[in-house]
Amino acid sequence: MAEALKAGRALELRPLRLHDARALSVLVDANRDRLRRWLPWPDANRSVRDSRDYILRMRALARTGLGQSYGLWWKDRLVGVAGFNWIDRANQTAAIGYWLAEEAEGQGLMTAAVAALLRHGFRTLQLNRIEIRAGVRNRRSRAIPVRLGFRHEGTLRQAERLADRWVDHAVYGLLAAEWAGR
Numbered sequence: 001m002a003e004a005l006k007a008g009r010a011l012e013l014r015p016l017r018l019h020d021a022r023a024l025s026v027l028v029d030a031n032r033d034r035l036r037r038w039l040p041w042p043d044a045n046r047s048v049r050d051s052r053d054y055i056l057r058m059r060a061l062a063r064t065g066l067g068q069s070y071g072l073w074w075k076d077r078l079v080g081v082a083g084f085n086w087i088d089r090a091n092q093t094a095a096i097g098y099w100l101a102e103e104a105e106g107q108g109l110m111t112a113a114v115a116a117l118l119r120h121g122f123r124t125l126q127l128n129r130i131e132i133r134a135g136v137r138n139r140r141s142r143a144i145p146v147r148l149g150f151r152h153e154g155t156l157r158q159a160e161r162l163a164d165r166w167v168d169h170a171v172y173g174l175l176a177a178e179w180a181g182r
């Protein structure tokens with residue numbers, strides 16, 4: 001099991017455990033309408049069993065070193081999820097994804113969580129490149145890589161099919177040599 005990552009005094013990233021399935025399911029239920037605007041999976045995750053299945057899939061990825069998903073615990077409450085959606089060992093590259101509960105937005109929590117993932121990715125996992133993709137109109141999501149010094153590398157047209165539309169992705173990349181925490 002991967003270790004937990006600290007992101008400031010009150011925020012911790014803990015690898016998701018089966019035990020977290022109920023809390024995760026409650027959080028997805030409460031946020032489904034806003035999450036489905038930018039993510040493809042909220043309509044397919046409607047029960048504790050669905051959250052369990054997600055955690056099992058992410059644990060299998062983690063065992064093979066191909067991904068790692070963390071619950072964001074803020075003042076000991078689960079408020080979101082962030083992690084490496086995929087890790088490409090051969091090319092020392094990974095992609096970060098994230099979402100936050102509405103009541104936890106607007107306080108810099110996700111920026112702090114992604115900064116902790118960058119430290120872990122560049123230092124412990126020895127990555128050379130970390131990528132974030134966000135819908136071109138997803139202002140809050142795009143602001144995170146910008147705050148953390150990523151470079152905007154371009155646009156992938158119709159990169160993702162959401163419930164009601166195609167979404168273009170803005171691609172942000174950060175190289176180990178550019179990372180301010182070096």
Ligand SMILES: CC(C)(COP(=O)(O)OP(=O)(O)OC[C@H]1O[C@@H](n2cnc3c(N)ncnc32)[C@H](O)[C@@H]1OP(=O)(O)O)[C@@H](O)C(=O)NCCC(=O)NCCS
Binds near residue numbers: 035098133143
């Ligand atoms: C994307 C998402 C995680 C961004 O959440 P967020 O709360 O805006 O991001 P942060 O937690 O980093 O907080 C940044 C906000 O806190 C403010 N803030 C306060 N203190 C801060 C600090 N110390 N550091 C950085 N920002 C701080 C910032 O000004 C910003 O608010 P603003 O946009 O009103 O200016 C969230 O909107 C979300 O989950 N959306 C739905 C799912 C989604 O789109 N996922 C991404 C798919 S690519």
